[in-house]
Amino acid sequence: MGKRLIRWLTYSVVFALLPLVSSVLLRYFSNQLTIDSMTRSPEVLFFSLMLNATALGDLADIARPKKQHELTVSLFRSALLIGAVFSGILYGSLLFGTVVGNVKAEFLQRLFTVSVVIALASFVMALVSEVFLSRVGK
Numbered sequence: 001m002g003k004r005l006i007r008w009l010t011y012s013v014v015f016a017l018l019p020l021v022s023s024v025l026l027r028y029f030s031n032q033l034t035i036d037s038m039t040r041s042p043e044v045l046f047f048s049l050m051l052n053a054t055a056l057g058d059l060a061d062i063a064r065p066k067k068q069h070e071l072t073v074s075l076f077r078s079a080l081l082i083g084a085v086f087s088g089i090l091y092g093s094l095l096f097g098t099v100v101g102n103v104k105a106e107f108l109q110r111l112f113t114v115s116v117v118i119a120l121a122s123f124v125m126a127l128v129s130e131v132f133l134s135r136v137g138k
Helices: 002-029 035-039 043-060 067-100 105-136
Strands: none
Touching: 002 035, 002 043, 002 105, 035 105, 043 067, 043 105, 067 105
């Protein structure tokens, strides 16, 4: 179980966080790190989408789950797919805000708040699914 979680943390979580960390550091070093600049960046949504996608890929490795695990695997797949779809919808909303140009800052702040919540929920769901997969094996 430990090896699988360490691999997941290294390859999925750390690499999914890389654009967000890079963006924050670049903004910090250029003295442009503000809440407003963060609400306009899609990196939180990228993190969420990557966690959902990699967890879905890991679940897909189970060709035919055992009978007692079919419902659990289906629930994980559904929840992760919903998270990925919502991340995509929020990304589209963020693009809409930048294309239109005259979107209120309140809209972007609320969108950012929802994005962070979705990212945290995606992290928890992906972590639980990886723990489940490490316990039932492949």
